[in-house]
Amino acid sequence: MDFAIPEEERAFRREIRDFLATELTEEVVREAQSEDRISSAGKDFIRKLGDRGWISLTWPVDEGGAGRPAMDRFILNDELIRAEAPGAVGTNVGGRIVAPVLLLYGSEQQKRRLLPRIARGEIDFALGYTEPDAGSDLASLQTRAVWDGECYVVTGQKLYSTGAHFADYHWLAARTDPTQPRHGGISLFIVDMRSPGITVRPLHSMMDLRTNVVFYDHVRVPREALVGQENQGFAIMSTALSLERMFVTGDLRRVVEDLLDYARRTESGGRRLIDDVSVRRQLAQLATEVEIARLFSYRVAWQQSSGRHPGPEATIVKLFITELQLRLATAAIDLLGADGELIYGEAEAPLGGFFERFYRRSIMRTIVGGTSEIMRNVIAQRHLGLPR
Amino acid sequence: MNFAETSEQELLRGTAREMLSNGNSLGLAHVRALNDGAAHLGVSAGLDDVALWSQMAELGWLGLPFPPEYGGAGGSFMDLAVLLEELGRAVAPPAYTGTVVVCGMTVLHHAREELRRRWLPSIAEGSSRLTLVADGGSAVRAHPDGGALRLDGGVKLVDEAQRSDAYLVAAVDTPEDQQPATTLFMLERETPGIRVSPQRTVAGGDRGDVELDGVRVSAEEMVGERFEGASILGETLERGAVASCLDMVGAGGAVLEMVTAYVAERVQFGRPVGSFQAVQHHAADMAVDMDASRLITYEAAWRLGEGLDASMEVAMAKAWTSQAYRRVTTLGHQLFGGIGLMREHDMHLYMRRGRRDALAFGDATGHLDRLAGILEERGTPWPE
Ligand SMILES: Cc1cc2nc3c(=O)[nH]c(=O)nc-3n(C[C@H](O)[C@H](O)[C@H](O)COP(=O)(O)OP(=O)(O)OC[C@H]3O[C@@H](n4cnc5c(N)ncnc54)[C@H](O)[C@@H]3O)c2cc1C
Numbered sequence: 001m002d003f004a005i006p007e008e009e010r011a012f013r014r015e016i017r018d019f020l021a022t023e024l025t026e027e028v029v030r031e032a033q034s035e036d037r038i039s040s041a042g043k044d045f046i047r048k049l050g051d052r053g054w055i056s057l058t059w060p061v062d063e064g065g066a067g068r069p070a071m072d073r074f075i076l077n078d079e080l081i082r083a084e085a086p087g088a089v090g091t092n093v094g095g096r097i098v099a100p101v102l103l104l105y106g107s108e109q110q111k112r113r114l115l116p117r118i119a120r121g122e123i124d125f126a127l128g129y130t131e132p133d134a135g136s137d138l139a140s141l142q143t144r145a146v147w148d149g150e151c152y153v154v155t156g157q158k159l160y161s162t163g164a165h166f167a168d169y170h171w172l173a174a175r176t177d178p179t180q181p182r183h184g185g186i187s188l189f190i191v192d193m194r195s196p197g198i199t200v201r202p203l204h205s206m207m208d209l210r211t212n213v214v215f216y217d218h219v220r221v222p223r224e225a226l227v228g229q230e231n232q233g234f235a236i237m238s239t240a241l242s243l244e245r246m247f248v249t250g251d252l253r254r255v256v257e258d259l260l261d262y263a264r265r266t267e268s269g270g271r272r273l274i275d276d277v278s279v280r281r282q283l284a285q286l287a288t289e290v291e292i293a294r295l296f297s298y299r300v301a302w303q304q305s306s307g308r309h310p311g312p313e314a315t316i317v318k319l320f321i322t323e324l325q326l327r328l329a330t331a332a333i334d335l336l337g338a339d340g341e342l343i344y345g346e347a348e349a350p351l352g353g354f355f356e357r358f359y360r361r362s363i364m365r366t367i368v369g370g371t372s373e374i375m376r377n378v379i380a381q382r383h384l385g386l387p388r
Numbered sequence: 389m390n391f392a393e394t395s396e397q398e399l400l401r402g403t404a405r406e407m408l409s410n411g412n413s414l415g416l417a418h419v420r421a422l423n424d425g426a427a428h429l430g431v432s433a434g435l436d437d438v439a440l441w442s443q444m445a446e447l448g449w450l451g452l453p454f455p456p457e458y459g460g461a462g463g464s465f466m467d468l469a470v471l472l473e474e475l476g477r478a479v480a481p482p483a484y485t486g487t488v489v490v491c492g493m494t495v496l497h498h499a500r501e502e503l504r505r506r507w508l509p510s511i512a513e514g515s516s517r518l519t520l521v522a523d524g525g526s527a528v529r530a531h532p533d534g535g536a537l538r539l540d541g542g543v544k545l546v547d548e549a550q551r552s553d554a555y556l557v558a559a560v561d562t563p564e565d566q567q568p569a570t571t572l573f574m575l576e577r578e579t580p581g582i583r584v585s586p587q588r589t590v591a592g593g594d595r596g597d598v599e600l601d602g603v604r605v606s607a608e609e610m611v612g613e614r615f616e617g618a619s620i621l622g623e624t625l626e627r628g629a630v631a632s633c634l635d636m637v638g639a640g641g642a643v644l645e646m647v648t649a650y651v652a653e654r655v656q657f658g659r660p661v662g663s664f665q666a667v668q669h670h671a672a673d674m675a676v677d678m679d680a681s682r683l684i685t686y687e688a689a690w691r692l693g694e695g696l697d698a699s700m701e702v703a704m705a706k707a708w709t710s711q712a713y714r715r716v717t718t719l720g721h722q723l724f725g726g727i728g729l730m731r732e733h734d735m736h737l738y739m740r741r742g743r744r745d746a747l748a749f750g751d752a753t754g755h756l757d758r759l760a761g762i763l764e765e766r767g768t769p770w771p772e
Contacts, residue, residue, distance in 0.1 A: 002390040288684070
């Protein structure tokens, strides 16, 4: 084992920071963290990522990428998330999730048509998996895609489709064969969001992040939109979900640093917070856990970079990081005392209310993208081999 | 970063695991008897690990981190880490850490040539055991006595207190008109004025209070320069802390495996108890706890091996692993039900070991406090 960070990785980190210092304006950050997540400034920023070749960083050279190892994408995501920039979460679904899947399963035509535009940051996607009656149990999804001889005709409803209001395409999971057992009859499609019959309605969340319901009413989807084989969708979705599981800790490390800083300069009852033994221990404990999270996340990036397939490690990362974030956020608002109640954006709120909103957003993370309970099931059954 | 072990390390792990597994004289069955004797009959009985010790010498383990000129195998600290983890897995008698990792390596790095020649080959061939007599506080004091020095004081619950051939003693030694400093001495067991009172502890083994009463020492016995023992002791304690973490990492891995195998087979209500989700989620949490312990511990070990400042990582590793190992053994007991409470079952050996390892070389709270001091000073755990 070797825990050293090679100079070339450090250099890439510096290069990203230099880029962010000039390109990541306050406006872009505000927009990226806003309810709607993205509009013109954010889209410009994503295009600049594309101009640098950073969206297609890890794609093979003959597919228009830079052929860099997954570690570089990890470092990029880590820095983006640390800086609250768009491109790492909630946005750039095309670059982060769709493109790697297309490289594995996409048709030549799909790759030719979509990859260059994804790489340039011109188009984005929204994920359409969850339905009212299919959350953790995705295999029970009911949206139907029926082949009528010319087209698939899609009818159904997708819930919590984040980014569907600005996405150009929907990455849609729908049932093509209702006679097959649950996992068997599902296919994946790339659907143009402008297709007649699609309606997007906002869902406003307590995290101040918009998500959506997407209604499909006899939407006609061409054969070319099918990704991979018909009824192969669940396997492709699993691959996509595991790609999504590249977790970074840039945001958590920053919060630990902000907390330390806050505790060092804030007085309460005549002494600094950091001089209180329970505060000291709690900060030390959280710093330890974030360091562990950092190692967990690096391990997955290393596996992906060196051609190993993250199995249980990727599940452990999701579980550990999201639960840690909640502990960290809870500690942060507790440290603020009564001021912790001041809402994000309130002038008097410490750090502009960052911790307050961080707490609300942390509650979401142990749910979205696979709940903690599902992660524990997976660890117990697939990793430890316990019987179902 | 690279999370893979070298092929030598894989080989060493394989050999160690085989040698320490059941059915071997070095193995768990033997260890079990030793531990059982030590835990229940008191330190005077059942402590014959001489056979085990000489086999460890034959395998080259006792000299693993020493250079060949001192009879060692020239292994790296990461090699040593692998062995320590495997010893923990088998809850092997704990003398190895004190003799080789704590005292042996301090002699190697800081003692004069004569002392190195005196002790290292003898450790490697299995004829000498060493232990640390230090509590991080000011329990032993050095006083000028004519031209020489006199040591007075005592340290409680020293490892291998009776069986050790020599003690590495840390004494508070105050230069005239200056702040107290530390000086280290290597004292043979028979040195007049040293008294040992055995103590029975939950983890068993040869523990005891070591008292020094007017022990006269000379410059020959010093390890490192006079008044310069604090940094050497700090380094020694860091190695000890990491060795304890590795012990828990190995032991916790074994607990997880035992528990997983058991709940997959034990049937109640017509199905394996391991199919109940409450049980599965406990097992998953145990797996995450041990995986985390392993990574943070190996990071600390790597830094020590590279000679980098490891103060922060060691504190993190010891704080976290001590807590995590306790959670894992507690859940382990829960999932075994009644059988795990029986003395014929191994589970209690692992619980007992945790009581010892969690306290050895600083407990979780102490390390968190130390870490907090470092964080306050540096402002971040992650300087660029
Ligand atoms: C803000 C937000 C954004 C999202 N973005 C997207 C998106 O862009 N695209 C998309 O497709 N989806 C998205 N989702 C959906 C998200 O992935 C699901 O909410 C999540 O998978 C959980 O499904 P559910 O909400 O239906 O909860 P349920 O599955 O109904 O779970 C309810 C509770 O039951 C527990 N539970 C369920 N099954 C089990 C089991 N087998 N064992 C033990 N416990 C179990 C869960 O852990 C949970 O505690 C988003 C959700 C949110 C809140």
